[in-house]
Amino acid sequence: MNLPSAYEQEMKELLGTELEAYKKSLDLPVMQGLRVNTAKITCEEFEAVTPFSMEKVPWIPNGYFLKDEERASRHPYYYAGLYYIQEPSAMTPASRLPVEPGDYVLDLCAAPGGKATELGSRLGGEGMLFANDISSSRAKALLKNLEMAGIPNICVTSEDPEVLERNFSGFFDKVLIDAPCSGEGMFHREPRMMEYWKERGPEAYVPIQKKLILQGAGMLRGGGMLLYSTCTFSRKEDEEVIEYLLQNMPDMRLKEILPYEGFAEGAGLEKCVRIFPHRMPGEGHFLALLEKSQKTGEDSSRDRQRPGKRKPQKMPDCVEEFLSLLSCPIDRERLKLDRDRLYLLPVREEMPKLRYLRTGLYLGDVKKNRFEPSQALAMALKPETFVSCIRLEPEDVRAVKYLKGETLDVSDLPVTKEKGWQLICVNDYPLGFGKLAGGVLKNKYYAGWRWQ
Numbered sequence: 276m277n278l279p280s281a282y283e284q285e286m287k288e289l290l291g292t293e294l295e296a297y298k299k300s301l302d303l304p305v306m307q308g309l310r311v312n313t314a315k316i317t318c319e320e321f322e323a324v325t326p327f328s329m330e331k332v333p334w335i336p337n338g339y340f341l342k343d344e345e346r347a348s349r350h351p352y353y354y355a356g357l358y359y360i361q362e363p364s365a366m367t368p369a370s371r372l373p374v375e376p377g378d379y380v381l382d383l384c385a386a387p388g389g390k391a392t393e394l395g396s397r398l399g400g401e402g403m404l405f406a407n408d409i410s411s412s413r414a415k416a417l418l419k420n421l422e423m424a425g426i427p428n429i430c431v432t433s434e435d436p437e438v439l440e441r442n443f444s445g446f447f448d449k450v451l452i453d454a455p456c457s458g459e460g461m462f463h464r465e466p467r468m469m470e471y472w473k474e475r476g477p478e479a480y481v482p483i484q485k486k487l488i489l490q491g492a493g494m495l496r497g498g499g500m501l502l503y504s505t506c507t508f509s510r511k512e513d514e515e516v517i518e519y520l521l522q523n524m525p526d527m528r529l530k531e532i533l534p535y536e537g538f539a540e541g542a543g544l545e546k547c548v549r550i551f552p553h554r555m556p557g558e559g560h561f562l563a564l565l566e567k568s569q570k571t572g573e574d575s576s577r578d579r580q581r582p583g584k585r586k587p588q589k590m591p592d593c594v595e596e597f598l599s600l601l602s603c604p605i606d607r608e609r610l611k612l613d614r615d616r617l618y619l620l621p622v623r624e625e626m627p628k629l630r631y632l633r634t635g636l637y638l639g640d641v642k643k644n645r646f647e648p649s650q651a652l653a654m655a656l657k658p659e660t661f662v663s664c665i666r667l668e669p670e671d672v673r674a675v676k677y678l679k680g681e682t683l684d685v686s687d688l689p690v691t692k693e694k695g696w697q698l699i700c701v702n703d704y705p706l707g708f709g710k711l712a713g714g715v716l717k718n719k720y721y722a723g724w725r726w727q
């Protein structure tokens with residue numbers, strides 16, 4: 276691989292005698308990966324049903340090397356949100372931010388959601404994942420990925436972090452900043468990145484990164500943790516950004532990252548982690564984990580601005596009727612009917628006015644006194660939480676036909692209710708809704724997600 280000479284010089288300074296090993300690693304095949312969505316299936320369960328050739332990624336509890344990425348992205352299990360296709364190194368940042376159920380988590384540069392989907396799964400439906408990306412087109416892909424993963428307690432925005440900081444100072448328990456960067460760690464996987472690098476190298480990103488890290492830290496509560504990551508090697512974009520934060524916010528300090536034998540130390544800054552492709556099987560990455568100290572007397576639970584409490588709304592009869600088909604508990608104080616769209620908000624309080632793509636779980640629409648459940652709701656359910664399900668085997672051609680939007684004859688399959696709404700599943704994993712009458716299933720799979 277022909278590297279830009281200025282870049283090669285930079286790497287020589289960083290790697291010294293290891294430069295040749297690094298250059299050789301660029302000729303090796305690119306690693307592909309799959310990360311199991313543990314909110315839907317355990318790793319053991321997935322290993323028992325997977326039709327793909329996989330091998331464990333040793334530093335990621337739910338990560339696997341994958342031989343055939345193409346096949347994995349065209350399987351009903353993919354549409355059921357059982358996994359996310361992701362390069363193994365890119366799994367590392369979310370795996371090293373200790374998110375717990377109930378946390379309020381901010382992913383500041385989240386699109387298309389490779390890390391946000393993992394952070395959201397680890398919340399287990401409690402707390403909130405606030406996922407933002409400044410690019411509205413990329414934020415749309417982020418929303419799709421979060422909804423496909425079945426994560427209910429989300430807010431998705433496309434905002435300048437400056438606006439978020441004004442609204443959420445000291446608010447979040449955990450913050451991830453997977454910063455835009457010059458992408459040097461991606462040259463192996465995407466050699467065209469080298470052309471962009473020649474036009475916009477590390478210097479172009481440093482001011483953005485420095486701004487983002489201060490903004491992210493500003494939105495962290497005392498005692499909260501922030502993880503900063505890039506997919507680049509430049510010290511300017513990595514350790515120097517962390518040093519800048521430490522100089523400007525003395526209440527932030529570096530924390531040890533859960534180790535792995537292949538990780539390299541930060542360049543001249545302890546506790547940071549670098550991933551080099553000649554040291555372990557993954558593309559280049561940088562990670563730093565930081566904690567904000569708690570002021571004396573500060574409430575350890577949360578130093579949050581609490582937006583005003585909402586009044587519970589009365590729901591139309593068609594909504595009540597549909598909700599009676601669900602056997603999972605629904606916090607009625609979090610239900611919000613916004614004109615004809617029904618949401619289950621992640622919190623009871625009113626959220627500040629922002630450019631949202633989503634506030635909470637979009638449950639469905641009230642249309643002419645009828646309720647039409649959404650695709651997002653189907654993805655967030657489990658078969659046992661809905662009144663009637665149709666289970667298809669992954670090999671049943673009807674699974675793909677359903678995903679293509681076709682009407683299906685399902686008269687041979689057992690159902691609890693012969694008529695009305697059905698949750699269509701591949702094995703035990705929901706794909707979407709359908710409406711049954713006389714053994715024929717009217718397809719309600721969301722047209723925008725159809726199998727092409």
Ligand SMILES: C[S@@+](CC[C@H](N)C(=O)[O-])C[C@H]1O[C@@H](n2cnc3c(N)ncnc32)[C@H](O)[C@@H]1O
Pocket residue numbers: 383384385386387388389390391407408409410413434435436453454455456483487
């Ligand atoms: C490295 S990518 C994020 C990848 C993502 N975390 C994932 O795992 O799928 C960086 C993202 O930052 C976004 N971005 C760039 N400048 C930003 C800013 N000032 N505020 C928020 N997001 C920004 C870009 O649109 C891009 O989607």
